[in-house]
Amino acid sequence: MSRVIEYIRSDLHRYEGGSSASALLRHLALNWCFRYSFWLRLCGAESGLVRLIAKVMHRHLSIKYGIHIPSSTRIGYGLYIGHAVGLVVNHTARIGNNCNLSQFTTIGSNHEHAAVIGDNVYIGPGACIVEDVVIGSNATIGAGSVVISDVEEGATAAGNPARVVSMNAPGRYVANRWPALMPKSVNPQHVPI
Incomplete structure (x- = not known):
């Protein structure tokens, strides 16, 4: 449970x-985006009852907000969801520390x-990241972009x-960074936990 709490604190x-x-x-109470990530993180709790309640809440909020991030997706510390609407992440995606996901992103x-996404990455609204590309740390993906290569x-x-x-x-756009506890960059063999 301490690891789940650390993820929630970082978010x-x-x-x-x-x-x-x-x-x-x-x-x-007031932030839909944080509320979603809170229940997403609690889906990884060790306690069966907490995990069950979290999975029910995660499913409810996924439907309510139109966000689909499976609880099995590997996401590092400090997840920031810009707006709680229209976000789809494949369960095989690997997302590093301090990443921003914006509305209508796939x-x-x-x-x-x-995709494998590094640390401190900003993904703008309406971006579409297709298949097994690697996005390096400290990258910025512009709004409406279709990323088909590294x-x-x-x-x-x-x-x-x-x-x-x-390259400037x-x-x-990545503010309030959580001090990363994992390697600075992500490569295809590195799997954020």
């Missing part, structure tokens, strides 16, 4: 810049090998298909 830190009990209650795969570390990619448009200001 709260991304919204609040801290992780106090009052912030937790405020965000659970991280998908038809072949059970979705994006190198620190790059800003945009367009359809996405192309690198800049890596990770610029």
Whole structure:
């Protein structure tokens, strides 16, 4: 349970810049995005009863908000969901620490090998990340981009298909970063837990 609590604290830190009990209650009551990630994280609890309740709440909120992130998806510390609507992530995706997922984003795969996303990555609204691409740490994916090939570390990619448009200001939209507890970058063999 301590690992699940650490994930919840890291997610709260991304919204609040801290992780106090009052912030937790405020965000659970008022912040749909944090509420979704809270129940998503609790699906990994060791206690059978807590996990059961979490899975019921996660399913309810998935339907209510139109978000589909399976509880089996490997996501690092500090998940930030920009808006609680229209987000689809394939269960085989691997998402690093301090990542921002925006509304109407799809991280998908038809072949059970979705993307590997590094640490401190911002994914803009309406982005579509297709199949087994690797997005390096500190990358920015522009709004409406269709990513069909790897994006190198620190790059800003945009367009359809996405192309690198800049190497300036890596990770610029990722605020309130949780101190990463895993390696700085993700490669196809590295699996965030």
